[in-house]
Amino acid sequence: MPGAAPAPPVDIFDRCSDPRMADYKAADELGLNPFYREMGSEIGPTITYDGREAVMLGSNNYLGLTTDPRVKKAAVEAVERYGTGVTGSRLLNGTLPLHSELEEFLADWVGLPSALVFTTGYTANLGLISTLVQAGDAVFCDSAAHASLVDGARLAEGDLRAFRHNRPNSLNRGLRTWRANPANGGVLVAVDGIYSMEGDWAPLAEIRALCDQYEARLLVDEAHALGVVGPEGAGTAAATGVRPDLVMGTFSKSLASCGGFIAGPPEVITYLRLFCRPILFTASNVPASLGAALAAAKIARAEDWRREAVVSLAARLRKGLTELGYDAGGDSHSSIVPVHGTDVLSTGLLWRALLDRGVYTNCSLPPAVPKPMLRTSVMATHSDAQIDRALGAFAEIAEQGVVDAARERFVGSLELELDTSPG
Ligand SMILES: Cc1ncc(COP(=O)(O)O)c(C=O)c1O
Structure with a gap:
């Protein structure tokens, strides 16, 4: 009796059909992919992103020296x-x-x-x-x-x-x-x-x-x-x-x-x-x-004024976020202000809503971090007005329930797809 046909040898490229690739593609199609975004200008307190100005809260340029x-x-x-x-x-x-x-x-x-x-x-x-x-x-x-x-x-x-x-x-x-x-x-x-x-x-x-x-x-x-x-x-x-x-x-x-x-x-x-x-x-x-x-x-x-400015601007941002009901952690005396999310979708939607309102942040997702979050950071060269402008965007999103509404729409459309999928 002829033996079973030998399994084909593994193609090393098959390793790239990781299920996470499908998630990445889906996020991209929904306009929710926060990665590999192209910056249209130098990384200053504000940047040009997609032809529009945005307050830059997503860099490590803490002292603002890249433009000095x-x-x-x-x-x-x-x-x-x-x-x-x-x-x-x-x-x-x-x-x-x-x-x-x-x-x-x-x-x-x-x-x-x-x-x-x-x-x-x-x-x-x-x-x-x-x-x-x-x-x-x-x-x-x-x-x-x-x-x-x-x-x-x-x-x-x-x-x-x-x-x-x-x-x-x-x-x-x-x-x-x-x-x-x-x-x-x-x-x-x-x-x-x-x-x-x-x-x-x-x-x-x-x-x-x-x-x-x-x-x-x-x-x-x-x-x-x-x-x-x-x-x-x-x-x-x-x-x-x-x-x-x-x-x-x-x-x-x-x-x-x-x-x-x-x-x-x-x-x-x-x-x-x-x-x-x-x-x-x-x-x-x-x-x-x-x-x-x-x-x-x-x-x-x-230039001591730069570190004094950066820590005080970070404290201003953290205080404002906390007052708006965001979970921005305790005061860390650093330039970094985390904004903790509840789940990956809500965090991605918050990232997108901020971007739509002219605020650039970094979206950090597991496994890079234990729980989804936006990582924000300030520069010594930000002005109080720029931090307040960013806070204004966070405020609008919170007051209008933008993330929850978008979440319902997304979940609804996913359910719709499931309901109409061939059984
Ligand atoms: C704590 C820490 N160490 C090391 C590095 C690596 O530094 P570089 O970006 O210069 O490769 C980074 C950068 O992300 C970092 O955050």
């Missing part, structure tokens, strides 16, 4: 002096005097001896963790830590252990268990200084104390804190008087550019320079990004 003439001039001068690209890695032909100047400036700013500039913040975290945490070691990440910290830990040969978000007790339990086995290796604890979605701070003093108790090294990702909090904008560690072993920072937020860095002891930085694959095997920063980042870092460190 001094930062732009520095970028142009870097291009004129060094060209548009370096066409090679840091190791071979991609290191410029701008790298050295930036590394010295950044190390001094965050109060650590040395620094190393990477092409992005993502590769800085990926490179640091995957190079440092070797077989037998472990990295303990806060469960809300940025994807670049988690991905670095996944790439590392050592273990990835998560502890509950901002729960030192959970970290304590993990570290105690790890150290109970004397055969276990070294430990890195990795946290965000300010968490990117909620804007909440890590309890750094308690985490530092646990690192000391269990002889673990502490990495603080200051991506959302640098320039925004602490003396001279040096970040959450400086603000709380905690000394981390390693600091990560990015140029892609307050520093108005693209790139990232790790600061730490010279022996770690030298080791990374020689053995970190995400620095050895990728092209170095384009000169314009370095020129802009250096100029922005100098301005960010010197």
Whole structure:
């Protein structure tokens, strides 16, 4: 008897017929796709979106420096002096005097001896963790830590252990268990200084104390804190008087550019320079990004009014949203103001209703966040009037029940489709 025909071999492209792709397509067709939207202008306090002006509450340009003439001039001068690209890695032909100047400036700013500039913040975290945490070691990440910290830990040969978000007790339990086995290796604890979605701070003093108790090294990702909090904008560690072993920072937020860095002891930085694959095997920063980042870092460190403005504008936005009945979290003393949604559809509808009223926000959905939310953030260069204009849109949506009405229409039309579908 002939055997059953062999199953056809799996086509790797079949992996792309994920059911989430259908959701994405449906959202697109309903005009509810918040992703890959094209900006029609530079990212300032307002942007041009779809030919219309919108208040920009969906960026990481916290100090408003992407449009600063001094930062732009520095970028142009870097291009004129060094060209548009370096066409090679840091190791071979991609290191410029701008790298050295930036590394010295950044190390001094965050109060650590040395620094190393990477092409992005993502590769800085990926490179640091995957190079440092070797077989037998472990990295303990806060469960809300940025994807670049988690991905670095996944790439590392050592273990990835998560502890509950901002729960030192959970970290304590993990570290105690790890150290109970004397055969276990070294430990890195990795946290965000300010968490990117909620804007909440890590309890750094308690985490530092646990690192000391269990002889673990502490990495603080200051991506959302640098320039925004602490003396001279040096970040959450400086603000709380905690000394981390390693600091990560990015140029892609307050520093108005693209790139990232790790600061730490010279022996770690030298080791990374020689053995970190995400620095050895990728092209170095384009000169314009370095020129802009250096100029922005100098301005960010010197101009206190920017961090004062950003925190006070965020407080104004949060207070206004709370008064309107939105769940905007507690005061976090950061530039980030979350607007928690009830479910994915309502959150998408709120995002769309705001956009229709000239307010651009970021829609964040699971699995990127535990629950759907709009992530809003302010810039030092927003005016009170612009924040109030955004609040006016939130008010109109709440008062007119725009989201609930749209929700009913959508659910109704989906039911209609179900009712008329062939049985
Ligand atoms: C907390 C945190 N760390 C690291 C990164 C990565 O930085 P970059 O955008 O420079 O790659 C980000 C950016 O989204 C971030 O939010």
